Amino acid sequence: MQKQTIQNLNLLGDSVVIAVASAVATKLPWQAGWHWMVFLGMSAGSLLLWMLGGRILRHYDVWNGRGKRSDVVLTLLLMGGVVTVMALLRMMVPAYAAGSNFVRFIAVAVPALLWIRLTTSWMSRREVPTHPILIIGIGPLGRHTGLEIQDRKDHRRVVGYLRFADEDAHDRLPAQLLGTISDLDELLKTQVVGEVFIAGHNDAQRVEMQSAIRVLERFGIPFALPAAGFRFGRARPENERAVADGYIHYLSVRHRPVQWAVKRLFDIIASSVTLVFLGPIFVAVAIAVRLTSRGPILFSQQRVGQHGQLFHMLKFRSMIANAEELKAKLMAHNEQSGPVFKMARDPRITAVGRFIRRYSIDELPQLINVLRGEMSIVGPRPPVPAEVAKYEAWQRRRLSVRPGLTCVWQVSGRNETSFEEWMYLDMQYIDHWSLAHDFELILKTVPVVLSGRGAS
Amino acid sequence: MEIDTKRSIVLVEDHPTEREMVRQALVDQDFRVEATQDYHGAIGQLSKLVPHLVCLNLTLPRESGFELCEYIRNESRLRFVPILVMSDRSSPEDMAHAEYAGANAFLKKPFTREKLIKYVTALLDGPHTSRPSVRRLRRSDPP
Numbered sequence: 001m002q003k004q005t006i007q008n009l010n011l012l013g014d015s016v017v018i019a020v021a022s023a024v025a026t027k028l029p030w031q032a033g034w035h036w037m038v039f040l041g042m043s044a045g046s047l048l049l050w051m052l053g054g055r056i057l058r059h060y061d062v063w064n065g066r067g068k069r070s071d072v073v074l075t076l077l078l079m080g081g082v083v084t085v086m087a088l089l090r091m092m093v094p095a096y097a098a099g100s101n102f103v104r105f106i107a108v109a110v111p112a113l114l115w116i117r118l119t120t121s122w123m124s125r126r127e128v129p130t131h132p133i134l135i136i137g138i139g140p141l142g143r144h145t146g147l148e149i150q151d152r153k154d155h156r157r158v159v160g161y162l163r164f165a166d167e168d169a170h171d172r173l174p175a176q177l178l179g180t181i182s183d184l185d186e187l188l189k190t191q192v193v194g195e196v197f198i199a200g201h202n203d204a205q206r207v208e209m210q211s212a213i214r215v216l217e218r219f220g221i222p223f224a225l226p227a228a229g230f231r232f233g234r235a236r237p238e239n240e241r242a243v244a245d246g247y248i249h250y251l252s253v254r255h256r257p258v259q260w261a262v263k264r265l266f267d268i269i270a271s272s273v274t275l276v277f278l279g280p281i282f283v284a285v286a287i288a289v290r291l292t293s294r295g296p297i298l299f300s301q302q303r304v305g306q307h308g309q310l311f312h313m314l315k316f317r318s319m320i321a322n323a324e325e326l327k328a329k330l331m332a333h334n335e336q337s338g339p340v341f342k343m344a345r346d347p348r349i350t351a352v353g354r355f356i357r358r359y360s361i362d363e364l365p366q367l368i369n370v371l372r373g374e375m376s377i378v379g380p381r382p383p384v385p386a387e388v389a390k391y392e393a394w395q396r397r398r399l400s401v402r403p404g405l406t407c408v409w410q411v412s413g414r415n416e417t418s419f420e421e422w423m424y425l426d427m428q429y430i431d432h433w434s435l436a437h438d439f440e441l442i443l444k445t446v447p448v449v450l451s452g453r454g455a456s
Numbered sequence: 457m458e459i460d461t462k463r464s465i466v467l468v469e470d471h472p473t474e475r476e477m478v479r480q481a482l483v484d485q486d487f488r489v490e491a492t493q494d495y496h497g498a499i500g501q502l503s504k505l506v507p508h509l510v511c512l513n514l515t516l517p518r519e520s521g522f523e524l525c526e527y528i529r530n531e532s533r534l535r536f537v538p539i540l541v542m543s544d545r546s547s548p549e550d551m552a553h554a555e556y557a558g559a560n561a562f563l564k565k566p567f568t569r570e571k572l573i574k575y576v577t578a579l580l581d582g583p584h585t586s587r588p589s590v591r592r593l594r595r596s597d598p599p
Contacts, residue, residue: 141552144562148548199548231553232545233520246547 007060010120011051017112018050019043025105042105045089049082058372068118070373073268075117079110132159132192132307136181136212137199138167141226145199146174148245159191164205181208185393188219192308195222197247202229220252220397220430221307252400259435267377271370278364285316285352285361293350295321298365303382306402311374313382314365318353319346358452366405378438379404380426395423401430411444462488463580464505468498468512468524469542474565478511478542481569482576495519499527506533509579514543514554522557529558538579542567 022043054060057074083102133149133156135142146158160178163169169177178187187193196216200209209225216223224247227237237243275282286297299317302310326348349357356362369375375382382403388396408425429437465487469475472493479491490501494516502510510528514521521541528534541554544565551562563575 139552140555141548144548144551144555199552226549227547228549231522231550231557233522234515236545243547246549 006120010116011054011060013116013120014050014054014113015047017109017116018047021105021109021112022046024108025101041093042086046082046086046105049085050078053078053081056368068121070264070268071117071121072114074371075114076110077272079106079113131156131194133157133195133197134160134162134178134187134191134193135175135197135199136162136164136184136209137205138163138170138173138177139199139201142197142199143173145197145247150174156194159193162187164200164208166204181212184212184215188215188221189389189391189393189396193221194307195224195249197224199226202226215393217252218393218397220400222249222251224249252397253430253433256433262435263376263378263438264373267370270377271367275367275371278367281361282364285356285364288352289316289318289356292352293317293320302385303403304385304388304399305374305382306399308388308396308399310385311369311372311382313375314368316356316362316365318350318357318362319348320350323348360449363405370405374402376402376404378406378441380407380429381410394427397430398423398426401433406441406445408441411441411448462486463508464488464490465509465511465576466498466501466505466507467491468494468510468516468521470494470513470516474513478572481572482511485573485576487576493517495524495527498524502528502531502534507537509538509540509576511540511542511576514541514545514550522553525554525557525559540575540579542572 022039026039026042057078059074059078083106087102135146135158138161142161146161149156149158158175160176161173162179162181162184163177164181178191196212198209198212202209213223213225224245227243227246227248242248289297295317297317299315299319300312301315303313305311330346330348353362366375370377379402380398383391383398388399391398408429409422412425465482467475467479467482467489469478469491470493475491475493479489482489490505490507492498492501495518498510498512501507510524512521512524516524521543525539525541528537528539538560539558540561540563541559542563542565543550543554546562546564554562561575561579563572
């Protein structure tokens, strides 16, 4: 089944559940006090809110890369939002209150919606894996590794193979052959790769393997090496789980699964709470942007996320409608070294735009990106694809973590630092990452934003 | 005297129950099965006949299945006999080493009877995936 079909089924299922839950929550047609308006209002209202929220949070997106836990959190969050708004409506329309019961609504809707969500996301996870794997080496080891990954049917997918110089090309591989190991550098600049399996021989291909490791460390891409390189008739590793797939896996950052989970949890809670509290500001800015210049309220730009995965970063529009076309003409006035474009008195910025940029209000819609899992609160700013194309290999390591709203560079005097220095600061942030440092950066960001210091 | 037209398989498995189950499954498919429990038993059987197929486990009491694969590939008489490895050591590395040692196919334990028959028939009848040399033998020089 296509992933899109699965998502459509999900939407259909959810609509049925919400309609049924509304029916259960209101009085039944043969009962005293039943009114069709109450049922219709409740089901239509909650369905509308649900779909609106689902659209914002990309609940039904074909690709969202979310795990089981975030699915549960998102469903609960959406339901919480729907029920809150419906409860507010009920207070305003007393007639509605007479024949409806929210406890019954929640009792029916929440378990059913969760069940549908988990089933369908399980189905679509099996359908289109999202973690792209590159395998170096097309000998028996490389081939079996690829077949093994394919057979597991998890979130991983073999995107291709590179061969060692001494290997002959053949067509019995489970994925396409993309070149030789000397193409690794170039390939990593264009292809999204989540992990590289180096399926080589420690003695025969030692030099090539070592150079591949050097490249991968520079790019910050996780890689795996054969656990043994020897054959065993009987012996097994004492800790079998450590080398469950016959490989030892390496990261260019320190492995801190618990802290990463806490960071993600903090992102979800902080962004959703902030979104709710800043709701009035959002509405005010939206109105201001809409009324003062022609064009959409939000500006969505393609940015490069973790592992080079593209996503749409949201901002309040602060420039005139055809700003991107004018950028080429203004390139001569660029005030930032390197591939980034920055200009103090950029003529494309609108009056409202200048204000919201000064206090970084234009960046607030990115809280939605955070909730979607494409960004984090703290992390290197997501670059545009054109910048990434000009990156040197070591600078691509920025893409090994989730991009964020604020980072070291943003609190360090902002545009006064050079591009080189900015990259260097980001790299230091990645290499010495800790939760405590994240909170410190958040605290330091607040005065920088409020004072409007250094922003352009 | 009756001429034996059945195809022969040498089965090398140290676990008695598993050996008997695999033997029975193959006998039911009308193969002549010589079952043995280790490397030396297998060498003994292979000195008496050139089978159509060898099925072996990698983990054996003394010499391992890898050594048996290598022995078979180094004997000119046996060089083209297809080898099916049946093992629960099934990391890509184990599979690759089995292939380096000369195995033609790798059947992961535990397996079903259907899967065993499928692998055996594929090795005996089908075109070979990893060793074209076996096909060459079939055409020119039937055992």
